[in-house]
Amino acid sequence: MPEMKTPYQPGTPCWIDLVVPDQQGALDFYARFLGWSGEIGPPETGGYSVCMMQGKPVAGVMSAKAMGDEPAPPTMWTTYFASDDADATERAIGQAGGAVLVPAMDVMSLGRMLIAADPTGAVFGVWQPKEFHGVGLANENGTLVWNELNTTDKDAASAFYAAALGLETAPMEGAKDYFSLQAGGRTVGGLQETDRPNTSSHWLVYFSVEDADRAVAELTECGGEVVHPPFDMEAGRMALVKDSQGADFAIIAVRAPGTA
Structure with missing residues (x-):
């Protein structure tokens, strides 16, 4: 939902x-x-x-x-x-x-x-x-759809989040060298060891869009910057971008289950 x-x-x-x-x-x-x-x-x-x-x-x-x-x-x-x-x-x-x-x-x-x-x-x-639970709408176009840890040390990060937040790490089916983070047996995020040069460990947010290629064109018109142009991956078509003040995030057009 x-x-x-x-x-x-x-x-x-x-x-x-x-x-x-x-x-x-x-x-x-x-x-x-x-x-x-x-x-x-x-x-x-x-x-x-x-x-x-x-x-x-x-x-x-x-x-x-x-x-x-x-x-x-x-x-x-x-x-x-x-x-x-x-x-x-x-x-x-x-x-x-x-x-x-x-x-x-x-x-x-x-x-x-x-x-x-x-x-x-x-x-x-x-x-x-207490009175505020957090995000009230997610997994729809224009909203948060995924949270991902890009880390310089997968084993250290996995051990930490298990001990501190109760998150368990498991291999993501169909995605080489990518891991799911699970809370109570439910996947709530992802983890991968970063291989980008000069990149420190960080959490990355993904926003859902209808069309990744059209979205990057709109982003540049709004003053944003494309870090990695749209590419196909297991979950859909995504791009790494920056907003008009340099904050990194990802956009993804999620592929419906069972589609190529």
């Missing part, structure tokens, strides 16, 4: 957000490219924008200026994993060799969050829901 109405199972990617130098520029880009709607939020939330599609939350966008005197993070999408207890997950992250970058904190009455990095350097978030 693309519409999410209940809390996510612990260990499942449940939210994504982006910190950018130009918040309004990002809102304009994703509105034009993916069809999202969103506006800069009130001062009490640091201006945080919750982007919507079909009346459902799909992603967050925040201005780097809201960080105040803190160093601005890189312009990149962050994947958040659901947790029943953010403080317990924070302890598990430390015990498994990860680094907590932003300790667990309340986000008003919406939930409790933290930011961390795995032992190979990939940054991710943890979200304990």
